[in-house]
Amino acid sequence: MRRRDFLKGGSLAFGGLLLTPIGTKANIIKEEFGKKKAKNIIFMVSDGMSAGTLNMADIYSRRKLGRPSHWISLYEDNLAQRGLMDMASANSIVTDSAAASSSWGGGHRVNNGSINIGANGEEYLPILQKFKKAGKKVGCVTTVPITHATPAGFSVFTKNRNSQEEIASLYSELGFDVMMGGGHKYFDAAQRKDKKDLYSVFRNKGYAVARNKAEMNAAPQNKPLLATFDEDGLPYSTDQFSSSFIKNNIPTLAEMTSKAINLMKDHKEGFVMQVEAGKVDWAAHGNDIAGLLYDQLAFDDALKVALDFAKKDGNTLVVITSDHGNANPGLIYGKEVNNNFDRIQKFSQTNEWILQGIQASDSISTIKDRIAQANAGIKITDEQAKEILSFYSKAKREDGIYNPRHLPFKLLSQIQQEFTSVGWISMDHSADYTELAMYGPGSDQMKPFMKNTDIHTFLLKAAQVENKF
Structure with a gap:
């Protein structure tokens, strides 16, 4: 028998054992989803x-x-x-997170900085409100404030992404089923400009409110949940590893994702939720390799939670993507690249932890010791330590979106490059075409290249929800 005839049937038999060629099982799984309704949708975003x-x-x-x-x-x-x-916004080929999320949430490109508001004041109804009106449970989970741009883009419309107190108030009118992340200060009467206690508003509407991991785990099945675990964004995963207090009190993205699924999975009409690793973006803005890498891995852990549920459930579409590039980090060729990259495995703190803990009165040796402690013993020079210290006497400054103290994040990343082989092109967003992957019912209809606004209609169609709202 010729080899091509032997292989023609697509399977091989040896001693009664049927061997299926690689890929065949996967193709069978894809065929299983063909034209099948997505009862549930989990939209996973690694921001930036x-x-x-x-x-x-x-x-x-x-x-x-x-x-x-x-x-x-x-x-x-x-x-x-x-x-x-293609993630371009209405007014720029380089999008911000507000316009990016709005393109998915509202189905229209809007200007950077706005959330589901068109250039002429058009108000685009966000997709989670549409799914809620269609009878599904809906929710958002994030590692940044729940009022931040990406969750907000799926949930509300407002002219200014920075109006987070307003966004928190808008959330109280939506009746969403799960809202989890950071952003306590936008709900807290003592910190809001209008002194309104939004926690009381949510409780009066039947919500359970959680402020730590134990309260999240204890949240009942029969109530919607609002959970804010920190004042602003949640701690980076790297810093969480080294703090028993953080580990005991603030859940990981995977733990939040699991809780959200468990709260909504038994609803007869299904659920739709967005899960965001928002601090991947913040770390990229800071050229912070430990913050970036470990928060991306934390996102990957949350993805496993979603995929494990989807594989068992059989009726869940998982969408995996990013809203834009940021700083475009990468490994740089050199004879020490393997060892340098492996050194990051032993980094115990982020650059944010390093820089926020330095004082203007610190000695050169104190700065060198602090960096060595956080970065697996690397030894910077006295001159490098002096240059870092100059930012604390305000002789020098760096600007950046998440750098209000103007600390030397770029400088530190440049110093680290010798020891990590990781380089960065900037400290801001880039116009990358973003990675897009789908698993589950509806995924067979995905095109290999899509415009961001196509996702809105795609999700409604996958769930067989009429776009009538």
């Missing part, structure tokens, strides 16, 4: 994730954990549809 971030997280996972990342594993096992997405 450049291609290099996804790449480095996978390399880390293989070298440290002995396995691919869960995201890349979907590609290796041929279980997901994969494509690219």
